[in-house]
Amino acid sequence: MRRLHHIVLSPYARKVRLALAEKRVEVELIEETPWTRELPFLRLNPAATVPVFVDDPGHGGAVVADSAAICEYLEETRPEPPLLAGDARQRAEIRRLVAWFDDKMMREVTANLVEERVMKKVRGGGHPDSGRIRAGSRNLVTHLEYIGWLADQRRWLAGDAISLADFAAAAHLSCLDYIDYVRWEAAPAAAKDWYQRIKSRPAFRTLLADHLPGFPPPEHYADLDF
Amino acid sequence: MRRLHHIVLSPYARKVRLALAEKRVEVELIEETPWTRELPFLRLNPAATVPVFVDDPGHGGAVVADSAAICEYLEETRPEPPLLAGDARQRAEIRRLVAWFDDKMMREVTANLVEERVMKKVRGGGHPDSGRIRAGSRNLVTHLEYIGWLADQRRWLAGDAISLADFAAAAHLSCLDYIDYVRWEAAPAAAKDWYQRIKSRPAFRTLLADHLPGFPPPEHYADLDF
Known part of the structure; x- marks a missing residue:
């Protein structure tokens, strides 16, 4: 059986989970704790990062x-449906x-908020840094504007066809939505409409069923009509 | 004419310059100062990062x-010689x-040393942080060991054929060598031998001729017999 070693709130792992589901490749999900640096996982990936895909x-x-290497690998071994379509x-x-x-969004937004709000507690690594949380929230507004601008010009974020770009963006937003940091009422309409479209895809179901012990998602997280 | 917008000590731009030279694609190099956020450059790349390739x-x-998108693009538009060979x-x-x-190497080594030793002065951004410089120097030892280990097992870092992996590693090392932070006398023999081989390739000449005003490279930088 294929396996994906992951962390629930890793946007990189989520991007790969979406790509796998869109290509209808079933995998067993294996939750990792890379910061404990256990040998079996380091042998899979000496960089000690998730995701790792075992075919x-x-x-x-x-x-x-x-995650970028995994997505290119999936595109080469399971070309249908294409997620890197075009010339x-x-x-x-x-x-x-x-x-x-x-x-960019990882550094400016997701890493700040997910790290400070969740991962520090999960790892037992001290108090949240409120400066990083403020910076992350503020930068999220700009990124939602950029997503809205792209979604206004194009059917999907990179063009006419859905692609890895949509899944990457949705992976980050879904992490931020899980910890309830997306102010949808203030987001550009085109960004919200785009997220609603991608959230309704069957591939998204796996993410909406996620549950991280001790960190329940807000009610609207799994709601397609949020 | 094709153009590459770059910064002399950007390892990402250097990786692309090596790939272009190996594929014999001539480009005009255009030096950028992305931190000034000038509109013509932001229009080319709203992320305000180098490199940007204009075909x-x-x-x-x-x-x-x-840089990853550029390398994949070059591989698709100029497949010979392949830098992503194999299955x-x-x-x-x-x-x-x-x-x-x-x-990983960027975060642990290159960003620390190049940022603190050069880019802060170039941008006029305050004093070097000696903690980051110490961390970068210390981590460089580990990365040289990994390069040595790979070069010991394989002809080139990713396998039998030279590839983007070699150019990525060499791009970082060449930046660090330019600022004289590589202690070659203490490096694993296989790492030094591998660097000597890649440094001797015609594609490398463009990097060896680099000169950043105010920051002359050490004498051995351009020496093939360092």
Whole structure:
């Protein structure tokens, strides 16, 4: 059986879970605690990061670490439906946006809020830093505006077709929504409409059923009509 | 004419310069100061990061931002010589290692040393943080060991063929060598031998001719027999 080693509130793992579900690749989810640096996990990925995908024996049991590498690997081994569709230029636009969310939004928003609100407690690592929480909340407004601007110009964030760019953005937003930091009533209408569309896809169901012990999501988290 | 917008000591721009040179794609280099947030550059890349590649009219003048997106784009538009060779699994290993250097080594080593030693002065941003410099130097030892371990097992870092993984690692090391933070006499022999091999390639010449005003490189920087 295929396995995905993950953490519930890792946006990188969530992006891969969405890509897997969209491509109808079933996986067993294995919850990790990479900060304990246990050898079996370090042997899978010496970088000690999630997600790590372990493919089935039919694909040689390949072990793939790093979410961008996993997504490219899935696109090469399970091309349908494509999540990097189009010519080289369109694919570059998808990849640029994935990096926007996974690097820039991660650093400016998601890492601040998820780390301070949840992961510090999970790991037992001290008090939340209110400065980082304020910065994360403030930056989230700008990122929602950018998502709204993209969704206003295009059917999906990178163009006419749904792509990894949508899944990357949705992965971050779903983490932030789980900890109730998205003020949907103040978000641009186009951003909310886009999130509603992607949240309604069957692939999203796996995320909506998530439950992190001690950190229940708000009621609207799993509501498609939020 | 094709253009690459870059910063001399950006390891991401250097990785792309190496890939371009290896594929014999000539570019005009344009030095940027992204921290001044000037509109013409923000229009090219709203993330305000280097590198940004602007392709020739024959390729529709495509503007590609983000170094990983640029490398994938180059691989798709100029497949020879391949820098992501092999089957899906081997390509995943190359991409995993690129992420290792561009995420992990960047955060643990390169960002600390290049930021504190050079970029703060270039931008006029205060005194170097000696704690970050010590951490960067200490972590560099571990990364050189990992490079040595890989180079001991394999011909090139990701396998039998030279790949983007080698160029990513060499891009970081060349920045660190420019500011004279690599203690080659204490580095694993296999790491030094690997760097000597990659440094001798014609593609590397462009980096060895670099000169950042006010920050001359040490004598051994351009020496192939360092």
